[in-house]
Amino acid sequence: GQNIDQPTEMTATEGAIVQINCTYQTSGFNGLFWYQQHAGEAPTFLSYNVLDGLEEKGRFSSFLSRSKGYSYLLLKELQMKDSASYLCAVVDSNYQLIWGAGTKLIIKP
Amino acid sequence: GAVVSQHPSRVICKSGTSVKIECRSLDFQATTMFWYRQFPKQSLMLMATSNEGSKATYEQGVEKDKFLINHASLTLSTLTVTSAHPEDSSFYICSALQGDHHNEQFFGPGTRLTVL
Numbered sequence A: 001g002q003n004i005d006q007p008t009e010m011t012a013t014e015g016a017i018v019q020i021n022c023t024y025q026t027s028g029f030n031g032l033f034w035y036q037q038h039a040g041e042a043p044t045f046l047s048y049n050v051l052d053g054l055e056e057k058g059r060f061s062s063f064l065s066r067s068k069g070y071s072y073l074l075l076k077e078l079q080m081k082d083s084a085s086y087l088c089a090v091v092d093s094n095y096q097l098i099w100g101a102g103t104k105l106i107i108k109p
Numbered sequence B: 001g002a003v004v005s006q007h008p009s010r011v012i013c014k015s016g017t018s019v020k021i022e023c024r025s026l027d028f029q030a031t032t033m034f035w036y037r038q039f040p041k042q043s044l045m046l047m048a049t050s051n052e053g054s055k056a057t058y059e060q061g062v063e064k065d066k067f068l069i070n071h072a073s074l075t076l077s078t079l080t081v082t083s084a085h086p087e088d089s090s091f092y093i094c095s096a097l098q099g100d101h102h103n104e105q106f107f108g109p110g111t112r113l114t115v116l
Helices: none
Strands: A003-005 A009-013 A018-025 A032-037 A044-049 A053-057 A060-065 A070-075 A084-091 A097-099 A103-108 B004-007 B010-013 B019-025 B032-038 B045-051 B067-073 B076-081 B090-097 B105-107 B111-115
Touching: A003 A084, A009 A018, A018 A032, A018 A084, A018 A103, A032 A060, A032 A070, A044 A053, A044 A060, A044 A070, A044 B105, A070 A084, A097 B045, B004 B090, B010 B019, B019 B032, B019 B090, B019 B111, B032 B067, B032 B076, B045 B067, B076 B090
Parallel strands: A009 A103, B010 B111
Antiparallel strands: A003 A018, A018 A070, A032 A044, A032 A084, A053 A060, A060 A070, A084 A097, A084 A103, B004 B019, B019 B076, B032 B045, B032 B090, B067 B076, B090 B105, B090 B111
16 A cells, blocks of 8 residues: 655754655655645645755755655754744656655654 | 635535635735635635636545635635535635745635534
8 A cells, every 4th residue: 555654743953944744655755745724724845855855945854765755845944934834745757746644743942 | 915805714614505705805916815724723724725716626535515615706715615514624724836846835714613
């Protein structure tokens, strides 16, 4: 079957750095997304990786290793507004989006 | 980026009534739209894929007679929850594909449905 694993919850301190991991086992691979979702709101796009390596975008970076079926989202200089759920999603060989359960990130002052 | 709207943003209805939710792509044409449902503290669950001018493709376990999807134009898809019951209370989110690739998928703001 298809499976995406990410931690259920993480806690970090304002101003610090946090890494949210995502491992996947899917039938084929055509890209991996990270989305941010605040409570009661729709997801918002953060990043898209289809090639191995690190993509940096401001305070957020996303890394992909296709051979390991692994990605991480790195958040730097954490702010209170970064408290949200972070969803990892993979596009499989049929171009279907397979969603992880999401990681709830709690930022403490 | 492209904008997708949903209406209404919030709806409360009595059990047994039907509720229609609209999803519009405001500044682009979307041949494909997706409908998701999300229960509290859970991830998005794809309900169906809606293609303009054809019948929607429903995911396993989703009742197509209960969740009616109409994609009548390139900018509008509707989801009608028929004979709603309290267990249908959820957050319904649509998304639209601007191009052929999932990296051009844009989400609507979601509709909170509460069935009393």
